[in-house]
Amino acid sequence: MNILAIxxxxxxxxxxxxxxxxxxxxxxxxxxxxxxxxxxxxIVEIMEKTELKPEMLDKIIxxxxxxxxxxxxxxxxxxxxxxxxxxxxxxxxxxxxxVAMNGVFFDGYICPxxxxxxxxxxxxxxxxxxxxxxxxxxxxNIDMMTWLESLKEINDHIxxxxxxxxxxxxxxxxxxxxxxxxxxxxxxxxxxxxxVMLSEQIKESSxxxxxxxxxxxTEAESNLLIQQKDEHSHG
Amino acid sequence: MKKDHIILGIETSCDETAVAIIKNGxxxxxxxxxxxxxxxxxxxxxxxxxxxxxxxxxxxxxxxEAFRQAELSWDEINxxxxxEGPGLVGALLIGINAAKALSFAKSKPLIGVHHIAGHIYANxxxxxFEFPLLALIVSGGHTELVLMKDHxxxxxxxxxxxxxxxxxxxxxxxxxxxxxxGGPQIDRLAHTGExxxxxPRAWLGDESFDxxxxxxxxxxxxxxxxxKQKEEKISKEDIAASFQASVVDVLTEKTFKAAQKYDxxxxxxxxxxxxxxxxxxxxxxxxxxxxxxxxxxxIELCTDNAAMIAAAASIQYERQQFAPWDLNGKPSLxxx
Ligand SMILES: [Zn+2]
Numbered sequence: 001m002n003i004l005a006i007x008x009x010x011x012x013x014x015x016x017x018x019x020x021x022x023x024x025x026x027x028x029x030x031x032x033x034x035x036x037x038x039x040x041x042x043i044v045e046i047m048e049k050t051e052l053k054p055e056m057l058d059k060i061i062x063x064x065x066x067x068x069x070x071x072x073x074x075x076x077x078x079x080x081x082x083x084x085x086x087x088x089x090x091x092x093x094x095x096x097x098x099v100a101m102n103g104v105f106f107d108g109y110i111c112p113x114x115x116x117x118x119x120x121x122x123x124x125x126x127x128x129x130x131x132x133x134x135x136x137x138x139x140x141n142i143d144m145m146t147w148l149e150s151l152k153e154i155n156d157h158i159x160x161x162x163x164x165x166x167x168x169x170x171x172x173x174x175x176x177x178x179x180x181x182x183x184x185x186x187x188x189x190x191x192x193x194x195x196v197m198l199s200e201q202i203k204e205s206s207x208x209x210x211x212x213x214x215x216x217x218t219e220a221e222s223n224l225l226i227q228q229k230d231e232h233s234h235g
Numbered sequence: 236m237k238k239d240h241i242i243l244g245i246e247t248s249c250d251e252t253a254v255a256i257i258k259n260g261x262x263x264x265x266x267x268x269x270x271x272x273x274x275x276x277x278x279x280x281x282x283x284x285x286x287x288x289x290x291x292x293x294x295x296x297x298x299x300e301a302f303r304q305a306e307l308s309w310d311e312i313n314x315x316x317x318x319e320g321p322g323l324v325g326a327l328l329i330g331i332n333a334a335k336a337l338s339f340a341k342s343k344p345l346i347g348v349h350h351i352a353g354h355i356y357a358n359x360x361x362x363x364f365e366f367p368l369l370a371l372i373v374s375g376g377h378t379e380l381v382l383m384k385d386h387x388x389x390x391x392x393x394x395x396x397x398x399x400x401x402x403x404x405x406x407x408x409x410x411x412x413x414x415x416x417g418g419p420q421i422d423r424l425a426h427t428g429e430x431x432x433x434x435p436r437a438w439l440g441d442e443s444f445d446x447x448x449x450x451x452x453x454x455x456x457x458x459x460x461x462x463k464q465k466e467e468k469i470s471k472e473d474i475a476a477s478f479q480a481s482v483v484d485v486l487t488e489k490t491f492k493a494a495q496k497y498d499x500x501x502x503x504x505x506x507x508x509x510x511x512x513x514x515x516x517x518x519x520x521x522x523x524x525x526x527x528x529x530x531x532x533x534i535e536l537c538t539d540n541a542a543m544i545a546a547a548a549s550i551q552y553e554r555q556q557f558a559p560w561d562l563n564g565k566p567s568l569x570x571x
Contacts, residue, residue, distance in 0.1 A: 036328050037561040040335040044560055054340045070325050073291050077329050081336035084295040211292050220282040
């Protein structure tokens with residue numbers, strides 16, 4: 001069983017290859033460069049290194065957001081087209097869960113998040129229990145202050161994990177959240193091999209229906225909604 | 236005799252998700268277009284982020300339909316072609332990454348195609364080219380005159396200095412309160428109206444093959460505005476007819492002059508505005524006194540499609556001009 005896992009939903013470009021339940025290759029770059037020109041060369045390289053041919057793949061797993069819209073689409077488009085062409089199953093895994101998985105043995109809650117601009121974040125709350133990662137608070141796009149406010153009732157430890165931790169560190173430590181743990185180092189970066197473990201918890205997706213989980217409608221749509229509301233209240 | 240080749244083409248540069256399979260650059264085996272027009276209508280224009288979202292949702296569905304219609308297996312496909320630019324970058328990336336995945340999965344060479352080259356080659360699906368030829372490209376994003384001395388070589392001899400013709404159509408349509416997309420609406424109204432208003436025509440000098448539509452656009456908008464202020468009645472039909480006459484006159488005259496100057500064997504019309512009845516008639520009438528044939532593709536090949544992309548790629552396939560794995564979307568790619 002050969003599995004290819006892809007994550008381009010944030011700045012990290014990650015690819016992992018699993019052969020017979022063993023991680024045989026993992027590639028991560030954390031560079032401010034475009035994913036579109038670099039993803040396929042990276043896949044080709046990792047496949048050559050591991051001496052695998054495309055037709056030897058049995059399963060594709062992709063991180064489908066939330067995260068950068070364009071970045072997520074690049075990974076998702078590549079993954080679903082590969083799965084469709086090779087006629088193999090595809091699994092989609094939350095990009096937040098992929099980061100949360102880095103806290104797998106943490107005794108307490110895990111809060112992964114991504115910067116969603118204007119002080120808002122994509123986030124959710126997780127807990128590792130009964131040998132799996134469980135969702136405690138559903139993934140959402142929320143103002144970080146409001147989110148932290150909602151966490152203050154929790155008496156247990158909370159592990160904050162995010163590639164954007166630096167932008168929010170002060171906000172977290174000065175909030176009313178008790179027992180916030182903020183580790184340092186590369187533990188904040190999503191690892192593509194995490195996708196494989198997470199995919200074991202979920203069902204296969206129907207390839208034509210695979211698309212990013214944006215967690216947010218487009219700006220054009222929200223502007224239109226505001227405009228319609230305005231017209232309604234004035235009209 | 237050359238060996239047959241079959242190319243799968245993908246086009247996602249704007250708001251159509253399209254896949255086609257073409258034999259030898261001329262024969263359509265399948266041509267599938269999934270239009271998003273309904274999703275963008277309520278915004279009065281294409282919203283790039285929404286276009287990208289739809290492309291991801293549609294891409295494998297459209298691929299599957301193209302294969303079903305062509306009744307082909309992967310073994311019979313020789314190459315994968317995709318629009319690399321110009322266009323909306325986020326939208327281009329969907330086609331490009333899908334094309335790379337297909338190319339990698341099935342070990343087929345990858346070909347990056349210029350969108351405008353595609354529009355030109357849409358004509359080759361109907362009539363074989365004879366060089367030199369002159370191509371008039373008119374769409375929402377382009378107004379260009381291109382001279383071709385051979386396959387795959389393009390010399391830009393004229394272009395718009397401001398708005399594209401299609402862009403002017405859309406803006407005038409909006410000022411008249413017509414639904415999006417406005418081009419076909421104006422074309423329809425123009426047929427029932429009369430040319431009663433003398434809107435400006437930008438000739439930009441005798442020797443120039445460049446275009447300008449912003450002056451005309453302002454003149455029409457001012458006209459509508461003034462009439463409204465004076466609470467005078469306007470005839471949308473007459474405005475449409477007068478505006479269209481102004482656009483079509485300039486396009487026809489410049490194309491005619493360029494065709495004579497470069498002594499071309501064919502004139503090709505390409506792009507979304509090539510579907511415009513007024514323009515089609517004017518060009519055909521003007522050239523009827525000459526021996527130069529005017530080639531205009533059927534409507535479904537004028538608007539964005541992937542058949543034209545695979546058709547243009549055929550020349551690159553024969554010349555073994557393949558793209559590397561780092562092929563990327565180029566929103567303002569030049570035609571050279
Ligand atoms: Zn076009």
